[in-house]
Amino acid sequence: MKRNHRARILLACSVVAIFAFGWYATQTVRPPDCDVTFSAITDADGQPLSESGEQVTWDELGExxxxxxxxxxxxxxxxxxxxxxxG
Known part of the structure; x- marks a missing residue:
């Protein structure tokens, strides 16, 4: 493999790694010190019921x-x- 070809591959890999790290770092996340705990009444299948009786998911209730x-x-x-x- 020629030296010039290796340099191009290394450059391309570096650009992809920097892009992936930047994307990961800019994702919106909840604060790590905020614990959300809740409970719900469930139906026979173990799915939560909201106060109004509509169907909701555990993720929606948590949100x-x-x-x-x-x-x-x-x-x-x-x-x-x-x-x-x-920090």
Whole structure:
């Protein structure tokens, strides 16, 4: 393999790695110190029931509880992952 060809492959791999790291670092995530705990009444299949009787998923209920905690000031809103790395 020629030296010039290896250099191009190394450059391409470096660009892809930098792009992937940048994408990962800028993803919006919840603060790591905000634990959301909740309970729900379930139907016979183990699926949660909302207070209004509509069908919801566990993820939707968790998101509602988290948004309520953010609104009340008990948790910080989601931010870019790199902000959590800085402390």
């Amino acid at each position: 509602r509880v988290y948004q309520d905690m953010v609104a009340s000031g008990r948790c910080d809103p989601p931010a870019a992952r790199w902000r959590h790395w800085l």
